[in-house]
Amino acid sequence: MRSEIVSIGTEILMGQITDTNASWIAQQLPALGIDLYWVSAVGDNLGRLREVLARGLERSDLVICTGGLGPTEDDLTREAIAAVLGEDIVQDPQLESDLRAHFARRGNPMPERNLKQATRTASTTALPNPRGTAPGWWSERDGHVIVAMPGVPHEMRYMWETQVVPRLSSRLGDVIIHSRLLKVIGLGESAAEERIRHLLHTDNPTVGTYAKEDGIHLRLTAKAASLEEAKSMVEDLENRIRAELGIHVYGVDDERLEGIVGQLLMARQLTLATMESCTGGLVANVITNEPGSSAYFKGGLVTYSNQAKIDFGVPAAVIEQHGAVSCETALEMATAARQRMSASVGLSVTGVAGPSELEGKPPGTVHLGIDVEGQRRAISASYPVVRVQMKRLTMLAALDLLRRTLLGAEKM
Amino acid sequence: MRSEIVSIGTEILMGQITDTNASWIAQQLPALGIDLYWVSAVGDNLGRLREVLARGLERSDLVICTGGLGPTEDDLTREAIAAVLGEDIVQDPQLESDLRAHFARRGNPMPERNLKQATRTASTTALPNPRGTAPGWWSERDGHVIVAMPGVPHEMRYMWETQVVPRLSSRLGDVIIHSRLLKVIGLGESAAEERIRHLLHTDNPTVGTYAKEDGIHLRLTAKAASLEEAKSMVEDLENRIRAELGIHVYGVDDERLEGIVGQLLMARQLTLATMESCTGGLVANVITNEPGSSAYFKGGLVTYSNQAKIDFGVPAAVIEQHGAVSCETALEMATAARQRMSASVGLSVTGVAGPSELEGKPPGTVHLGIDVEGQRRAISASYPVVRVQMKRLTMLAALDLLRRTLLGAEKM
Numbered sequence: 153m154r155s156e157i158v159s160i161g162t163e164i165l166m167g168q169i170t171d172t173n174a175s176w177i178a179q180q181l182p183a184l185g186i187d188l189y190w191v192s193a194v195g196d197n198l199g200r201l202r203e204v205l206a207r208g209l210e211r212s213d214l215v216i217c218t219g220g221l222g223p224t225e226d227d228l229t230r231e232a233i234a235a236v237l238g239e240d241i242v243q244d245p246q247l248e249s250d251l252r253a254h255f256a257r258r259g260n261p262m263p264e265r266n267l268k269q270a271t272r273t274a275s276t277t278a279l280p281n282p283r284g285t286a287p288g289w290w291s292e293r294d295g296h297v298i299v300a301m302p303g304v305p306h307e308m309r310y311m312w313e314t315q316v317v318p319r320l321s322s323r324l325g326d327v328i329i330h331s332r333l334l335k336v337i338g339l340g341e342s343a344a345e346e347r348i349r350h351l352l353h354t355d356n357p358t359v360g361t362y363a364k365e366d367g368i369h370l371r372l373t374a375k376a377a378s379l380e381e382a383k384s385m386v387e388d389l390e391n392r393i394r395a396e397l398g399i400h401v402y403g404v405d406d407e408r409l410e411g412i413v414g415q416l417l418m419a420r421q422l423t424l425a426t427m428e429s430c431t432g433g434l435v436a437n438v439i440t441n442e443p444g445s446s447a448y449f450k451g452g453l454v455t456y457s458n459q460a461k462i463d464f465g466v467p468a469a470v471i472e473q474h475g476a477v478s479c480e481t482a483l484e485m486a487t488a489a490r491q492r493m494s495a496s497v498g499l500s501v502t503g504v505a506g507p508s509e510l511e512g513k514p515p516g517t518v519h520l521g522i523d524v525e526g527q528r529r530a531i532s533a534s535y536p537v538v539r540v541q542m543k544r545l546t547m548l549a550a551l552d553l554l555r556r557t558l559l560g561a562e563k564m
Numbered sequence: 565m566r567s568e569i570v571s572i573g574t575e576i577l578m579g580q581i582t583d584t585n586a587s588w589i590a591q592q593l594p595a596l597g598i599d600l601y602w603v604s605a606v607g608d609n610l611g612r613l614r615e616v617l618a619r620g621l622e623r624s625d626l627v628i629c630t631g632g633l634g635p636t637e638d639d640l641t642r643e644a645i646a647a648v649l650g651e652d653i654v655q656d657p658q659l660e661s662d663l664r665a666h667f668a669r670r671g672n673p674m675p676e677r678n679l680k681q682a683t684r685t686a687s688t689t690a691l692p693n694p695r696g697t698a699p700g701w702w703s704e705r706d707g708h709v710i711v712a713m714p715g716v717p718h719e720m721r722y723m724w725e726t727q728v729v730p731r732l733s734s735r736l737g738d739v740i741i742h743s744r745l746l747k748v749i750g751l752g753e754s755a756a757e758e759r760i761r762h763l764l765h766t767d768n769p770t771v772g773t774y775a776k777e778d779g780i781h782l783r784l785t786a787k788a789a790s791l792e793e794a795k796s797m798v799e800d801l802e803n804r805i806r807a808e809l810g811i812h813v814y815g816v817d818d819e820r821l822e823g824i825v826g827q828l829l830m831a832r833q834l835t836l837a838t839m840e841s842c843t844g845g846l847v848a849n850v851i852t853n854e855p856g857s858s859a860y861f862k863g864g865l866v867t868y869s870n871q872a873k874i875d876f877g878v879p880a881a882v883i884e885q886h887g888a889v890s891c892e893t894a895l896e897m898a899t900a901a902r903q904r905m906s907a908s909v910g911l912s913v914t915g916v917a918g919p920s921e922l923e924g925k926p927p928g929t930v931h932l933g934i935d936v937e938g939q940r941r942a943i944s945a946s947y948p949v950v951r952v953q954m955k956r957l958t959m960l961a962a963l964d965l966l967r968r969t970l971l972g973a974e975k976m
Binding site: 165166171176178181192194433441451543 | 571576577578579580581582583584586587588589590591592593594600601602603604605606607609612616772774838840843844845846847848849851852853855856857858861862863864865866867868869871872875904905906917918919951952955
């Protein structure tokens with residue numbers, strides 16, 4: 153199936169927003185076996201929009217539109233689709249009553265202009281949008297499909313997953329598609345691919361690798377005649393990947409590293425405190441991005457100077473002998489954090505964020521320490537990249553050290 | 565002048581990268597008086613690329629391409645442009661010697677495949693790329709222009725600014741364009757626009773407003789016959805905007821809030837310490853994103869529990885009487901941070917990050933405190949949004965409180 157994506161909205165052409173919908177949809181298509189040949193953006197202009205959609209219906213089996221379904225005069229996606237189909241736009245009483253109910257639940261009357269969103273053409277199927285006011289449109293002509301979804305990303309993604317994919321699956325034959333994301337840390341993209349090279353070049357199931365802010369993501373996708381079969385294919389593949397990558401797989405689907413360590417701490421009824429120097433509070437910040445983290449996170453210390461480290465319990469003699477950027481100081485920082493905050497686990501980071509070197513150590517040098525009820529371990533690493541990037545990689549390494557330690561994978 | 569943008573590369577269609585080049589270029593065009601009508605992305609496919617470029621040359625005065633200028637067989641932008649122009653591709657000895665010199669400076673011989681990058685058609689002007697190996701192409705047919713730039717963002721931006729804009733300016737008439745960014749904090753986008761409404765709807769100079777992560781950005785742009793005149797027009801407009809927005813304008817162009825407060829602290833030879841609860845270390849993290857911040861940042865405390873606040877110097881009686889989320893506790897936290905870290909300024913945040921309420925106060929409630937050598941002030945705010953967003957807005961408010969205080973704009 154040959155497809156194209158059309159992103160609609162003058163704000164995209166003005167550079168006021170970056171179109172993330174197109175790349176998100178583009179990522180979903182390979183797993184469905186749908187080829188993507190064109191991506192385009194057009195403004196809120198009826199003539200140009202009609203032209204783009206008409207060409208799309210000619211050359212593509214599936215035209216995926218986002219945006220232009222709002223209630224204002226600028227929102228012209230419905231008008232353009234109707235024109236291309238050669239059909240009139242009519243009010244749909246069911247859509248209207250759904251929309252009035254949507255506003256009523258929020259305690260507001262529906263502005264009359266929103267009536268525009270309760271319309272469709274005779275041959276169009278409206279796609280419910282429980283997360284917003286704009287229903288989607290699914291329209292067909294000569295076996296070619298135009299699907300229009302709202303531009304708000306979370307509304308669009310929900311509609312795609314719950315409404316569009318099931319409709320597409322039936323067109324792709326009697327095939328069920330199942331997909332699962334594995335999240336990997338502590339390996340670069342090429343190192344991860346190297347280890348699973350023999351699993352990468354299969355048609356079904358497939359593995360896609362993506363380098364992301366929180367590690368490497370592997371998307372496993374299988375097509376089969378039944379959901380059970382597709383799930384079992386993905387599960388087999390996942391087991392083979394886990395056999396190769398082991399502890400480096402830290403989570404699946406929506407799981408986040410800070411959530412994983414939170415769960416591990418709570419399962420063992422442990423509490424956490426941090427002492428950071430070069431990451432400057434980033435480790436504590438990410439840990440507290442997790443809702444409910446106050447249950448296990450006692451607090452953190454950002455000790456940006458030697459004096460602060462000493463004031464909060466690092467022996468001056470250790471800094472004097474080994475330097476502030478050393479495994480020995482990292483260990484003492486972990487212990488000091490744990491004791492000073494009355495926590496069961498102390499996690500520490502010390503390093504050189506740059507731009508200058510420190511104690512003769514180059515920017516990017518880091519030492520991480522952990523103290524779990526008196527059992528201690530330190531590890532060292534080097535991230536010779538720009539400051540903010542270096543902080544991020546160090547934070548990930550610290551959370552991963554905590555995760556591996558709680559899983560018993562680090563020798564103490 | 566009617567323009568379109570074409571982003572080239574299969575990795576965009578696979579969703580492996582999000583195309584930020586298109587939105588960056590889109591942002592530059594209004595200031596040049598160039599209308600943007602279409603944005604499209606195509607894969608590394610010669611047939612489809614030719615089709616898109618041929619249509620572009622028909623309907624647009626200017627077709628701006630990025631990507632597909634690398635040395636591999638997949639890089640087909642040159643081939644497609646040559647085909648559309650109906651010209652042959654020939655080696656350019658000057659480009660070749662530039663390219664060999666580029667590799668020689670890095671101590672490497674040039675791989676033979678890079679010869680592909682030292683080519684052009686007879687009518688094409690090559691655009692130098694001092695930041696990479698791919699020169700750009702500037703080609704014309706019947707008064708319409710195709711310009712091709714590399715896909716690597718920093719190479720593309722540099723080529724745009726140094727090569728493309730000057731060539732465009734001459735086509736737009738004898739006009740110099742000058743532009744300046746004003747960064748605004750403490751006002752929402754509509755509130756900011758409301759105050760400068762009477763300045764928004766002019767043709768030259770123009771003001772564009774953009775809501776960004778670090779506040780509202782206003783882009784001021786003037787066109788004139790000379791740079792002096794354009795600069796003076798922007799300066800006049802800037803003065804009128806500053807008269808309306810006053811202290812809310814915190815910086816210009818590349819300046820960042822954490823850099824501004826760093827400069828203010830250093831100018832007054834002050835040092836800083838923080839005590840944060842609901843922001844969980846984000847304030848310290850952003851402050852330490854600034855290179856050289858160790859000169860003035862003593863450190864931070866993340867006191868996620870009442871006990872931690874008390875351990876680090878907040879009187880238990882104040883928490884008992886007013887609650888941990890209160891102006892009184894914020895003031896004591898600022899003082900405790902200042903004293904405990906031997907800093908001259910203490911900055912504090914306490915609030916409810918959610919998801920649950922705390923002390924009967926709803927998520928989003930925040931109190932900020934500041935103590936400058938014993939002079940204290942607290943302010944309150946409410947950001948009833950999701951956790952990570954709430955943390956970000958609170959961090960910005962805290963840095964802004966620090967900035968305004970150091971500028972003498974807050975009554976202590």
